[in-house]
Ligand SMILES: [Zn+2]
């Protein structure tokens with residue numbers, strides 16, 4: 423098999439040919455058809471998250487390692503104990519796998535487990551043309567979803583859905599603000615319409631992304647670098663926005679976004695851009711605002727989301743197809759904000 427591997431953190435990906443693994447026990451071998459490239463791939467590739475103040479959080483990945491957690495592929499082999507799947511099935515891979523033994527995993531929140539074999543982080547991912555999946559329970563039918571889009575539901579779609587659930591219900595369109603409409607934010611917009619009957623206000627510094635969001639049903643699109651940006655949001659919401667979901671997670675986005683909420687509003691941070699959040703302490707009780715993190719989504723969230731996707735209710739986000747050989751360039755383009763929606767690497 424072939425993999426585009428990271429030799430060590432921050433170094434360019436290299437094409438490596440190696441033995442295709444044989445699935446054991448309940449394992450399933452999936453031949454990768456397409457793998458979405460996510461902004462977290464950029465961070466994982468760099469080897470660290472920016473904690474602000476000159477501090478970094480290292481990502482504990484093996485060396486070398488194979489990125490890619492938005493995998494769509496075909497089942498080509500399985501271990502003797504694998505059930506509920508057949509050779510030739512085409513499936514989305516749920517990558518946020520936990521240890522399966524701790525209290526967190528047993529509560530159904532495998533994605534929050536501290537020591538899981540997450541695919542595309544701790545285990546080789548979809549930048550390789552074959553991927554081992556520990557159990558068929560992590561495979562999902564994509565319905566009529568096009569090949570190059572399907573994998574995106576395992577991270578961008580799931581992450582957006584799980585964050586939206588934390589803020590629900592949305593009583594009016596004016597109640598939800600989406601900050602950052604890259605791949606995950608665009609999914610947030612589409613899923614807000616499909617699952618929560620809400621057309622959000624979107625905020626982004628990129629005019630092309632704002633235009634795309636308006637074409638896809640946002641009720642308003644605001645560029646925070648405009649002088650009167652904050653006033654424009656207040657005019658639309660009457661100061662009553664109850665939820666803002668921040669798909670950027672930078673000092674600039676949080677600094678702008680958190681002040682848009684009404685008293686008692688909820689600020690949900692999803693993006694991993696990095697930095698620090700500084701808040702005047704008295705405003706925390708006075709405004710009674712909640713700040714919550716949201717990280718990918720649980721296996722249960724994935725089942726709910728895929729039901730919604732298979733029913734045809736979620737409008738697609740734009741996904742650009744690229745050959746897997748362009749993995750390095752794609753990471754670079756994503757880092758520089760040059761991709762509208764998503765880019766997916768296509769394997770032969
Ligand atoms: Zn991701």
Ligand SMILES: [Zn+2]
Pocket residue numbers: 520521522523524525526527532535536537538
């Ligand atoms: Zn666990």
